[in-house]
Amino acid sequence: MQSGSIYLSLAIWVPIVAGIVVLALHADAQKGAARWLALLGSVAGLLVAVPLWTGFDSGEAGMQFVERLNWIPRFNIHYALGVDGISMPFILLNSFTTILVVIAAWEVIETKVSQYLAAFLIMSGLINGVFAATDAALFYLFFEAMLIPMFLIIGVWGGPNRVYAAVKFFLYTLLGSLLMLAALIYLYNATNGSFDIVDFHRVPLGATAQTLLFFAFFASFSVKVPMWPVHTWLPDAHVEAPTGGSVVLAAITLKIGAYGFLRFNLPIAPDASQSLAGFMIALSLIAVIYIGFVALVQSDMKKLIAYSSISHMGFVTLGFFIFNSQGIEGGLVQMISHGFISAAMFLCVGVLYDRVHSREISAYGGVINTMPKFAFFAVLFGMANAGLPATSGFVGEFMVILGAMRVNFWYAFAAATTLILGAAYTLWMVKRVIFGDIANDNVKALTDVNGREMLFLSILAVAVIGMGVYPYPFTDVMHASVNALLDHVAQGKLK
Secondary structure: OOEOOOHHHHHHHHHHHHHHHHHHOOOHHHHHHHHHHHHHHHHHHHHHHHHHHHOOOOOOOOOEEEEEEEEEHHHOEEEEEEEOOOOHHHHHHHHHHHHHHHHHOOOOOOOOHHHHHHHHHHHHHHHHHHHHEOEHHHHHHHHHHOHHHHHHHHHHHOOOOHHHHHHHHHHHHHHHHHHHHHHHHHHHHHOOOOOEHHHHHHOOEOHHHHHHHHHHHHHHHHHHOOOOOOOOHHHHHHHHOOHHHHHHHHHHHHHHHHHHHHHHHHHHOHHHHHHOHHHHHHHHHHHHHHHHHHHHOOOEHHHHHHHHHHHHHHHHHHHHOOOOHHHHHHHHHHHHHHHHHHHHHHHHHHHHHHHHOOOEHHHOOOHHHHOHHHHHHHHHHHHHHOOOOOOHHHHHHHHHHHHHHHHOHHHHHHHHHHHHHHHHHHHHHHHHHHOOOOOOHHHHOOOOOOHHHHHHHHHHHHHHHHHHHOOHHHHHHHHHHHHHHHHHHHHOOEO
């Protein structure tokens, strides 16, 4: 177990400090400096996180790279950090995504450039804090603080209804979090004054307490995923958010809700988690199937991809609550894969929107005739979103279906419908936007991707194909931690 390192603190504070410095460059004459400094800060944020991967012991189930300092001794609150095989990959994913967002915004954002880039850098550090915190009070602080930059990103740089979407996003996520705060205070008292999350895992609890705690955490994390029926904020937020906001929302923030189930619900309330598994599986399958049909009828590309995200995240929660290693590891792989694919698809929409200023599918047609390089990437990412073998989109879904098959054939059968629905709504969009004859003068005037756009699309293409062909590095790091979690849940802890 690595301890005494400062890599986690660096992963949190390097992007935050870089964001604060970028924020100081607010004059119009300093746009170029702000962009380069933001890029430097985002790259530095990834570089300081790389040792978390290279130095990680995949055979160790416990927390690694542990840091612990007294913060508020009166309430026994610590600045406590650590990662295991469940949380570590998401710090890398978040830091990687931040670089893409900075590159994507390079020529597109012309107003309040430093504030825009600073918001993403600061949010990147706060999100890393969510995945690294092992003290519940610190976790809650990071969990709530990361809402502020996203609220501003949607509310300031979003579309015509940005204020409505930002407020709806903020209220949904904040109200759910208040019940989580009540649960954390209850557990603080139950552990005789400890906010250590590992202590929460060990405290014996009765059936009623476990059930109440489960739903308190569920109220917060289900909104974040988002699960049906508390998903309605997501399409509005995606449609109004700028491209970078949509990328981070889909690629990272949705994963925090799913991560919360593994860090809090399952280990703190293992018996309640097992008794309520049918409830969670039902909600997950509704998301997979019903939301898949909802995505099929969308006319706005961003809204279609947003509903697609909800459907794919239903696969994640399904995998978590079938309680076998294939299911949970498949859910985790699906989270990472969806981070790559959803980021890629929203960036593709952003490339088109920057040229035509429309997200409507009907505004396009025959794009392959004027943008053949872009069409290649768009079709590749569309195939990955549909779960094509040899892309990352296939791996997680296949593992979850295999895990579900071990529990109940009909769970697996229902989940497998996403392979049909995903292909239907994704390829239907690709067909109408990319293929066919040139539909109008706007499409005729399109220019193909430039070097900057080629860069971030190529990076994501390599990630999607690489993970699809060779997923072992991802499954290897999480295997020991997942097995330890399953053992803990199987033992239960009823008083």
